[in-house]
Amino acid sequence: MIIRTTKDIPASEITDPLVFRERRKIIKAMLATMVAGTGIAPALADNNNSAWANLPKGDFSADLLTPTPAELIKNYTNYYEFAFNKQDSTKLAQNLRTDPWSVEISGEVENPGIFYLEDILRQQVLQERIYRFRCVEAWSMVVPWVGFSLGNLLKTVKPLSTAKFVKFTAVHQPDIMPRQRNNAMLEWPYVEGLRIDEAMHPLATLAVGMYGDILPKQNGAPLRLIVPWKYGFKNIKAIVKIELLKRPPITSWSQFAPKEYGFYANVNPAVSHPRWSQNSERQLGSGFFSPRRQTELFNGYGEQVASLYSDMDLRHFF
Numbered sequence: 001m002i003i004r005t006t007k008d009i010p011a012s013e014i015t016d017p018l019v020f021r022e023r024r025k026i027i028k029a030m031l032a033t034m035v036a037g038t039g040i041a042p043a044l045a046d047n048n049n050s051a052w053a054n055l056p057k058g059d060f061s062a063d064l065l066t067p068t069p070a071e072l073i074k075n076y077t078n079y080y081e082f083a084f085n086k087q088d089s090t091k092l093a094q095n096l097r098t099d100p101w102s103v104e105i106s107g108e109v110e111n112p113g114i115f116y117l118e119d120i121l122r123q124q125v126l127q128e129r130i131y132r133f134r135c136v137e138a139w140s141m142v143v144p145w146v147g148f149s150l151g152n153l154l155k156t157v158k159p160l161s162t163a164k165f166v167k168f169t170a171v172h173q174p175d176i177m178p179r180q181r182n183n184a185m186l187e188w189p190y191v192e193g194l195r196i197d198e199a200m201h202p203l204a205t206l207a208v209g210m211y212g213d214i215l216p217k218q219n220g221a222p223l224r225l226i227v228p229w230k231y232g233f234k235n236i237k238a239i240v241k242i243e244l245l246k247r248p249p250i251t252s253w254s255q256f257a258p259k260e261y262g263f264y265a266n267v268n269p270a271v272s273h274p275r276w277s278q279n280s281e282r283q284l285g286s287g288f289f290s291p292r293r294q295t296e297l298f299n300g301y302g303e304q305v306a307s308l309y310s311d312m313d314l315r316h317f318f
C-alpha cells in the first residue's frame with residue numbers, strides 16, 4: 001500500500017455549492033464522510049485535543065504510524081519568513097492572510113491559469129495521509145495530513161513533454177513577514193523544486209489540512225507541499241505559484257548554502273550534514289529519555305521511491 005488513507009472521498013460526494021464557499025467546511029464535510037465510513041486509527045482517537053477524539057475505532061493497517069500530538073506539531077515550527085525560532089514563528093504566523101487564496105499554475109503546460117483554492121479542492125480527491133516528517137535538523141514527527149495528489153493537480157493543466165522540473169513559490173507578504181521586510185537570510189519569496197517524476201509520484205502531496213481540520217497557519221496554510229521521503233525544508237508552505245520548467249529552478253536553501261542543503265535532499269542516514277550526523281533523529285513527543293530513532297534511507301519510503309534514483313549515486317546527489 002503506497003498511500004495510507006482511511007478512505008478516498010471523491011469531492012463529487014460533497015457537491016453542495018455552499019459548502020465550497022468555505023475551505024474549512026469542505027474539509028469538515030469530507031471528514032464527516034470518512035468517519036461514517038471505515039473508522040479512524042486509535043492513535044488519532046487518543047488525541048483528545050482535537051475533533052478526532054471519541055471517533056470509532058476501525059479497520060486499519062497494522063503498520064499504521066502513531067501521529068505526534070497535534071499541540072507539538074503546531075508549536076514547533078520552522079517558518080523563516082516570520083522568525084528564526086520555533087515559538088515566535090508559530091505566534092507571528094497567525095497574521096498570515098489566507099483568504100482569498102489562489103494558485104497560479106504556468107510554464108510548460110497546455111492549460112495555464114490562476115485557480116482559486118476552493119476550485120482546486122472541488123476537483124481533487126481529499127485523503128488522510130499519515131506520513132513521517134524528518135527535518136534536516138535531525139528531529140522528526142508523524143503527521144496526519146489531509147491533502148491530495150500533486151500529480152493529479154498537475155495533470156489537470158496538461159504538462160507538455162518539455163516539462164522536466166516543477167518550481168513552487170511561497171507567498172510574499174512583507175508587511176506581515178518581518179524577515180521578508182528585512183531581506184533576512186534567504187532570498188524571498190521562499191522557493192522549492194522537484195523533478196517532474198518526483199512531482200508525479202503518488203506520495204507527493206499537497207496538504208490543505210492536518211488532524212482533521214484546515215492547516216494551522218504556522219504549518220503552511222492554506223496549501224503546502226509534502227514530500228515525505230525528503231528533508232523538511234523541501235516541504236514549502238503557503239504556495240501561491242507552481243511552474244513547470246525545462247530546467248531546474250534555483251531553490252532558496254540550496255542557493256543560501258549549497259553544501260548543506262541540496263536540491264534533492266532525500267533523507268539519507270549515510271550522508272552527514274557538514275555540521276552534524278544524519279544517522280539518527282529525535283522524535284518529537286517521545287520523551288526526554290527515549291532512544292533516538294535510527295534514520296531510514298528515503299525516510300522509510302524506499303520501497304516506493306528508490307526507483308526514481310536508480311541511476312544516481314546518492315552520496316553525491318544530496
Ligand code: MTE
Nearest residue numbers: 077078079080170190219232233235236237
Ligand atoms: N516553507 C516556507 N514558506 N517557509 C519556511 O521557512 N521552512 C521549511 C518547510 N517549509 C519553511 C517552509 C522547513 S526548514 C521545515 S523543517 C518545514 O517547513 C517545517 O514544517 P513545520 O513547521 O510544519 O514543522
